[in-house]
Amino acid sequence: MKKIVLALALSLVPAPALAFPVTVDSCGKPLTFDAAPRRAVIQDLNMSEMAFALGLQSSMVGVTGITGWYKVDDTFKSKLGAIPELASKEPTLENLVAADPDFFFAGWYYGMKPGGDVTPDTLAPYGIKTLVLTESCVHLDKTRPPASMDLLYGDMAKLGKIFGKEQQAEALISGWKAELAEIGKKIGGNGQTRVFLYDSGEDKPFTAGKFAMPTALIHEASGMNIMSDMETSWGTTSWETVATRNPQFLILLDYQDGAGYKKLLDFLHAHPVMKETDAVKNNRFVALRYAELTPGPANIEAIAKIAKALHPEAF
Template identity: 75%
Template sequence: MKTRILALFLSLGATSALAFPVTVDNCGTPLTFDSAPTRAVVQDINMSKMAFALGLQPSMVGVTGISGWYKLDDEFKRLQGSIPELAPKYPTMENLLAANPDFFFAGWYYGMKPGGDVTPDTLAPHGIKTLVLTESCVHLDKARPAASMELLFGDIDKLGRIFGREAEAAKLIEGWKAELASIEEKVGKDTGSRVFLFDSGEDKPFTAGKFAIPTAMIAAAGGHNIMADMETSWGTTDWETVATRNPEFLVLLDYQDDTGYLKLLNFLKSHPAMKETDAVKNERFVALRYEELTPGPDNVAAIGKIARALHPEAF
C-alpha cells in the first residue's frame, strides 16, 4: 500500500511539474511563467472577481482601483477578506512595488495607460509580469476581432493556466456556456432589437463599441448594439447618431448604487432628440453595474437580465 501511495504521489508531482512552464498570449505577445505567481496584484472590480472565482486569494497580496470608483457589496468584501487595497483608483509604481508583487493583472485604461508610469514594460525590470485584459488590447492593436464572449472565457482560461487552476477555469467556462445556450434557445441571438448602452456623458455619450464585451453580451441576449460599428471598445459618439438609430431598448450603467441609473434616464427624458426615441418614450431599459458590463464572472448573469427585460415573453 505504501508503495502505491508513493507511486501516486510521485505521479502527481510529475504532473504538476510538467504543467510549467506555461505560455499564454498577451495581446499578441507570448508571456511565459516558470511557476505560478505567489504575490499577485489585481486591478479593478471585474478582474478581482475573476481571480476570486478561481480561488486565487491565497496568491494575492493586493487589489487596486476599486473603492475609488464603486460601492462594494458585502459579498465582494467577504471574498476580498484581508487582501489590502493598495490604491483606490489607478495605482502608482510606488503602490505596487511596496507590495513586492510578482504578477499584475490589469488592462489598458483598466489601471494602465499607454505611455504611463505603470505598464508591462515599466514593471518588467522589477520582476513583475503583467497579464493584460484582452478586451483592452485593441487600444494598442487595432487589428483585433470584434467582441465575443471569448473575451471572458479566454482570460479565465489564461488565469487558470497561469495559477495551475485549469480544472477550475474549465468548470466555470463550461457552466457559463451552458447558461448562454439556454438563453439563446429562448430568445435567439442578435435578433435585431435595437439596443443602446449609455454609460455616461451629456455633451457626448460614452458607450460600448465594436470591441467592448457589452456588444457581445447584447447579442447573446437577443439584441443588437446600435453602436456595434463604432471602431473602438469604449468611447464617445454623438447624440444625433444615437437618436437617428432610434434605440428600442436601453442598458444604463449604474456605478455607485442601485438608483444611479435614474440620473441617466432622467437626462435622456429631457434631451430634445433622445426623448423621442422608442426606448425613452416607452421606458424600456435595464440598469446594470460596472462589473456586470466589463469582462468578469458577472457577465453571464447580466446577459440573462438583459434577455429577460428585452424579451419578457420568452421567459
C-alpha cells in the same frame, strides 16, 4: 470496506505535477511563467471577480482601482477578506513595487495607460509580469476581432493556466457556456432589437463600441448594439447619431449600485432628441453594474438580465 480501501489507495496516489513552465499570450506577446505567481495584484472589480472565481485569494497581496470608483457589496468584501487595496484608483509604480508582487493583472485604461507610469515594460525590471486584459488590447492593435464571449473565456483560461488551475477554469467556462445555451434556447436567434448603452456624459454620451464587452453581451441576449460600428471599445458619440438610430432598448450603467441609473434616465427623458426615441418613450431599459459590463464572471448574469428584459415572454 471496499470503499474505504479504494479511498485509501487513491489518497496514496501522488497528485500530478503542475505543468510549468507555461506560456500565454498577452496582447500578442508571449508571457512565460516557471511557477504559479505567489504575490499577485489584481486591478479593478471585474478582474478581481475573475481571480475570486478561481479562488486565487491566497496568492494575492493586493487589489487596486476599486473603492475610488465603485461601491462594493458584502459578497465582494467577503471574498476580498483581508487583502488590502493598494490604490483606490489608478496605481502608481511606487504603489505596486512597495507590495513586492510577482504578477499584475490589468488592462489598457484599466489601471494602465500607453506610455504611462505603469505598463508591462515599466513593471518588468522589478520582476513583475503583467497579464493584459484582452478586451483592452484594441488600444494597441486595431486589427483585433469584434467583441465576443471569447474575451471572457480566453482570459479565464489564461488565469487558470498561469496559476495551475486549468481544470477549474475549464469547468467554469463550460458551466457558463451551458447557461448561455439555455438562454439561447428560450429567446431564439432574433437579434433585431436596437440597443443603446449609456454609460455617462451629457454633452456627448460615453458608450460601448465594436470591441467592448457589452457588444458581445447584447448579441448573446439576441439584441443589436446600435453603436457596434464604432471602431473602438469605449468612446463617445453624438446624441444626434444615437437618436437617428432610434434605440428600442437602453442599458444604463449603474455605478452606484441601484441609484446611479436614475440620473441617466431622468436626463434622457429631458433631452430634446433622446426623449423622442422608442426606448425612452416606452421606458424600456435595464440597469447593470460596472462589473457586469466589463469582462468578468458577472457577464453571465448580465446576459440573463438583458435577455429577460428584451424578451420577457420567453421567461
